[in-house]
Amino acid sequence: MALSGTLLAVSAFAELTQALDLGTGRVPQPLNRKMSLLSGTGAGRADRVFSDRRTLAASATEDLDLAGSLLDAFGQTITFARIKGLIVAAAAGNTNNVVIGNATSNAWAALLGATGTAIIRPGAFLALGTGEADAIGYAVTAGTGDQLKVANSAAGTPVTYDVHIIGVSA
Template sequence: MTVSAKLSLHLAANLKGSNAFNAGPYWDGVIDLVQSFADGVTAEKVDRIYMAERTVASASNDDVDLAGVLVDALGVTITAAELVAVLIVNKKKDGTANITNLTIGGSTSGVPGFTAAGHVVKPGGVFLLMNPDATGIATVTASTGDILRVTNSSGASNTYQLAVLARTA
């Protein structure tokens, strides 16, 4: 199995003002980020990808096990050693809005950096964390540090999008 991935982010903004001559000032700004990942286990490489739409019940947890339980789109079990990127979109793939918040983290067996609940993703919101260097975001340790917990607030079930880029070594 060969893996490749590309993460693209584009933000364009402008400011328009007015003055005594009704001619501005104007300002335009752009931030572009494109990060490509080749197949492998060193910097700027990944060898495991998980992308899915997942549903978590009202007032419940979705514990995403990154070491030995999660299965990718081709049926391969993911046993990650390093987490490189995580993307959570609090919206269904078809664009349908959710009505509940998601909180990232909070498992006692959480991936380092995600043991405390703290990152709240409101309906329509996005959580993205990526570190392409040789150490990634965090080391994944089976049984004691391999859970990425996504907690749904109460009120309704929540169907969200999840992407994980990881390395096995």
């Protein structure tokens, strides 16, 4: 199965201004990054994608098994060997945070280490992309380093989040 049109882009723009005697000083500060991937498994390539909107009950957690239990849009099991892109977006209507990382067993430690976490506040998102020249990405080790934990940070209300994972099978 071929994967096409794989693009991850992030853009930020800020401008600092300050009043001066004879005008206003401006310093634009843009940051733009993009990653376009062709179909395949080497540098600048990807052949697997998982995308889903998920809901966790109050105080609930789940482990996303990056090597063997996620299903693609056609119902085929996905086994990632390396991750090239990851986006996790918390719904704006959430009351609690979405927390990723720190799986209790077989943690996918390539990104946050075995015990690290990232907190994604309501309406916020986390985006990670490797460079187009990167052939390695973030390694997934089936059976020992393939669990991405996602947690609802508190009791009381569920959280909804979108997840998009781009990677390679070999």
